[in-house]
Amino acid sequence: MNQKIxxxxxxxxxxxxxxxxxxxxxxQAFTVYNHMLMPTSYAGPEADxxxxxxxxxxxxxxxxxxxxxxxxxxYRFVEYITPRDLSSLQVGxxxxxxxxxxxxxxxNDPIILRLEEQRFWLSIADSDVLLWTRGLACGLGWDVQIxxxxxxxxxxxxxxxxxxxxxxxxDWVNDLKYFFFKETKLEGIPLIVQRSGWSKQGGFELYLMDxxxxxxxxxxxxxxxxxxxIKPATPNNIERIESGLFSWGNDMGLExxxxxxxxxxxxxxxxxxxxLSREALQRINSEGVKNKVVGLVLGGDALIGGCESTWQIFSxxxxxxxxxxxxxxxxxxxxxxxxxxxxxxxxxxxxxxxATPWGSRNATVSSIPFI
Amino acid sequence: MNQKIxxxxxxxxxxxxxxxxxxxxxxQAFTVYNHMLMPTSYAGPEADxxxxxxxxxxxxxxxxxxxxxxxxxxYRFVEYITPRDLSSLQVGxxxxxxxxxxxxxxxNDPIILRLEEQRFWLSIADSDVLLWTRGLACGLGWDVQIxxxxxxxxxxxxxxxxxxxxxxxxDWVNDLKYFFFKETKLEGIPLIVQRSGWSKQGGFELYLMDxxxxxxxxxxxxxxxxxxxIKPATPNNIERIESGLFSWGNDMGLExxxxxxxxxxxxxxxxxxxxLSREALQRINSEGVKNKVVGLVLGGDALIGGCESTWQIFSxxxxxxxxxxxxxxxxxxxxxxxxxxxxxxxxxxxxxxxATPWGSRNATVSSIPFI
Numbered sequence: 001m002n003q004k005i006x007x008x009x010x011x012x013x014x015x016x017x018x019x020x021x022x023x024x025x026x027x028q029a030f031t032v033y034n035h036m037l038m039p040t041s042y043a044g045p046e047a048d049x050x051x052x053x054x055x056x057x058x059x060x061x062x063x064x065x066x067x068x069x070x071x072x073x074x075y076r077f078v079e080y081i082t083p084r085d086l087s088s089l090q091v092g093x094x095x096x097x098x099x100x101x102x103x104x105x106x107x108n109d110p111i112i113l114r115l116e117e118q119r120f121w122l123s124i125a126d127s128d129v130l131l132w133t134r135g136l137a138c139g140l141g142w143d144v145q146i147x148x149x150x151x152x153x154x155x156x157x158x159x160x161x162x163x164x165x166x167x168x169x170x171d172w173v174n175d176l177k178y179f180f181f182k183e184t185k186l187e188g189i190p191l192i193v194q195r196s197g198w199s200k201q202g203g204f205e206l207y208l209m210d211x212x213x214x215x216x217x218x219x220x221x222x223x224x225x226x227x228x229x230i231k232p233a234t235p236n237n238i239e240r241i242e243s244g245l246f247s248w249g250n251d252m253g254l255e256x257x258x259x260x261x262x263x264x265x266x267x268x269x270x271x272x273x274x275x276l277s278r279e280a281l282q283r284i285n286s287e288g289v290k291n292k293v294v295g296l297v298l299g300g301d302a303l304i305g306g307c308e309s310t311w312q313i314f315s316x317x318x319x320x321x322x323x324x325x326x327x328x329x330x331x332x333x334x335x336x337x338x339x340x341x342x343x344x345x346x347x348x349x350x351x352x353x354x355a356t357p358w359g360s361r362n363a364t365v366s367s368i369p370f371i
Numbered sequence: 372m373n374q375k376i377x378x379x380x381x382x383x384x385x386x387x388x389x390x391x392x393x394x395x396x397x398x399q400a401f402t403v404y405n406h407m408l409m410p411t412s413y414a415g416p417e418a419d420x421x422x423x424x425x426x427x428x429x430x431x432x433x434x435x436x437x438x439x440x441x442x443x444x445x446y447r448f449v450e451y452i453t454p455r456d457l458s459s460l461q462v463g464x465x466x467x468x469x470x471x472x473x474x475x476x477x478x479n480d481p482i483i484l485r486l487e488e489q490r491f492w493l494s495i496a497d498s499d500v501l502l503w504t505r506g507l508a509c510g511l512g513w514d515v516q517i518x519x520x521x522x523x524x525x526x527x528x529x530x531x532x533x534x535x536x537x538x539x540x541x542d543w544v545n546d547l548k549y550f551f552f553k554e555t556k557l558e559g560i561p562l563i564v565q566r567s568g569w570s571k572q573g574g575f576e577l578y579l580m581d582x583x584x585x586x587x588x589x590x591x592x593x594x595x596x597x598x599x600x601i602k603p604a605t606p607n608n609i610e611r612i613e614s615g616l617f618s619w620g621n622d623m624g625l626e627x628x629x630x631x632x633x634x635x636x637x638x639x640x641x642x643x644x645x646x647l648s649r650e651a652l653q654r655i656n657s658e659g660v661k662n663k664v665v666g667l668v669l670g671g672d673a674l675i676g677g678c679e680s681t682w683q684i685f686s687x688x689x690x691x692x693x694x695x696x697x698x699x700x701x702x703x704x705x706x707x708x709x710x711x712x713x714x715x716x717x718x719x720x721x722x723x724x725x726a727t728p729w730g731s732r733n734a735t736v737s738s739i740p741f742i
Contacts, residue, residue, distance in 0.1 A: 006400040007378040008411040009679040011695060012497055012620030013403065029377040032384065032403035035497075035620070040379040102509050107502065126383055126406075128499035131478065135503040138473050138647070139510020249383030249406070276509070308380040324382060 016062035017214025057233035062152035079273035094179035100277035104257035125248035157203035200243035244369030387433035388585025428604035433523035450644035465550035471648035475628035496619035528574035571614035615740030663717035
């Protein structure tokens with residue numbers, strides 16, 4: 001359980017523009033995400049967590065690759081691949097959206113940024129959206145060009161992010177609303193600055209637009225952050241579960257549809273634009289969703305270290321779903337999790353049993369977010 | 372250089388059905404391939420190499436996932452995505468083929484297995500071919516169904532593979548021609564047995580068709596292999612470079628086209644079936660290919676451990692390409708490599724300079740395979 005796994009370097013597994021900087025900062029472990037190394041730990045998951053929730057941290061999330069879509073059919077295409085209504089998406093704004101196929105299956109759940117009327121970035125989770133969108137656009141014969149630009153996000157996350165951001169960029173960042181962004185430069189380094197990030201501790205993402213300047217950007221932020229005691233950190237499994245942030249590949253995937261998640265506000269099934277998953281999702285919606293993604297609180301000792309694969313869930317000794325993410329929350333002093341269970345067992349307060357590698361645990365369906 | 376990288380386990384990174392067995396056998400390191408852990412070392416790259424080239428080994432290559440394509444347009448679709456002429460591909464036969472997009476870019480280079488007239492598997496390298504083919508088929512509106520079946524190959528590779536295969540399956544395997552296959556069972560475990568494998572040492576791949584029986588299959592092969600001194604091993608970087616086997620993601624990718632590789636026999640640009648990359652590849656072919664993938668022999672001390680990323684190549688101090696894979700061959704006692712260089716510098720015998728992390732090395736363009 002949770003044994004150490006050594007990764008053999010390979011040209012197939014790309015290095016981030018911040019890779020050398022993260023080594024200097026003492027990175028302890030990585031994951032592979034969009035064919036790229038992403039740091040997962042510096043001082044350890046719990047120490048990193050406290051740095052994130054108490055102060056301010058910076059993360060190498062270059063692996064959050066961008067899929068750029070442009071051309072005269074770009075807007076039409078971006079509407080086509082999501083059940084979210086994007087008609088109000090302004091240039092300079094981003095929105096979280098599900099990308100769904102003709103069966104309603106979730107291809108990915110990116111932030112969609114509108115850079116120009118007919119130019120978008122999908123800031124993606126861990127699946128080859130580039131390949132799916134290129135295949136689809138080619139088959140449709142629409143006028144869109146799709147490629148992966150040289151863009152590598154660096155996140156600044158934590159409650160004390162604003163003073164640092166002000167020192168770096170000035171006061172205008174205070175006026176950026178959530179998911180809005182602006183193009184700028186820092187010491188000549190071309191960036192897009194967006195109020196965003198995969199935590200609920202507040203912060204920004206700096207989309208570096210020149211991979212050769214990764215080290216320079218990292219050091220500029222680190223240097224300005226010294227007076228705020230900034231620490232290197234990473235997307236944190238404990239914090240993101242507390243905050244109700246789902247992970248594609250863990251809590252959802254191609255076999256799920258967006259209606260299974262408690263994120264109905266991101267689906268407008270009757271939107272006016274044509275979209276690929278309309279028929280499937282409207283049918284699922286009228287027939288009733290079979291499974292739902294829920295929060296769980298598990299009893300017993302602290303479950304440290306997450307789960308390496310799914311754990312099975314039972315109701316009255318009958319299989320009814322799977323746990324997909326788990327952490328022990330230090331602030332709640334409880335074990336919290338995401339799970340996919342049969343819809344009839346998804347009501348808050350439902351009692352279930354989870355088969356963990358350390359034996360059975362009682363679990364209760366809970367509201368999300370946990371904090 | 373070549374530092375140890377610790378990988379954090381995640382549900383996003385799947386475990387092979389042979390995972391527990393490989394741990395019992397002392398696996399030392401892994402890579403991530405098609406969102407799955409793949410063993411890369413047991414006794415070390417060179418000891419594993421000698422076991423492979425001198426005797427017989429078994430490999431967990433479950434990460435070589437299958438993309439199954441069926442439906443009334445399946446054959447038409449499979450012809451459509453490759454410049455290889457598949458009109459002579461029989462049921463029960465496999466062929467190596469490039470999957471190429473509308474620009475000629477290489478999406479992947481699988482073995483295509485024909486299971487039925489209208490049912491195929493693409494046995495893929497490390498990219499989400501599932502997503503690209505599903506996107507394309509959806510956009511085209513053709514009658515094909517595409518999914519990833521529960522299939523996990525186990526390879527038996529090495530010059531002494533046949534006595535072991537005979538003990539396991541009988542004499543009929545001797546008559547299987549290269550890339551031909553047959554469905555069978557071993558102790559009740561459903562398999563497809565193909566003469567195949569990512570080495571030139573000879574052998575077979577056992578396509579396990581029930582992921583719950585991975586441990587049972589592993590132990591059955593290991594047990595029968597004892598009298599032949601079978602060893603656990605992995606796809607081996609030294610052997611595959613010696614043998615001229617290219618790696619998608621290292622030696623080729625979306626930015627390359629099939630005409631850059633010395634594998635013209637796998638492209639029939641005038642084939643009668645319609646195919647997506649025809650226009651692009653015929654244009655590239657008539658204009659002349661700009662870059663070529665070549666073999667290199669590098670002087671100086673043994674370059675142990677491969678390259679973690681590409682090394683730049685120069686001719687008369689002018690940049691002319693990149694080295695993409697490198698190994699020290701114990702049998703040749705020389706440093707051998709694959710590189711992409713300008714076509715005019717691709718002739719055998721051309722002298723080049725490679726900037727390695729340990730300084731410049733003289734290099735000579737050489738024929739492939741090296742052995």
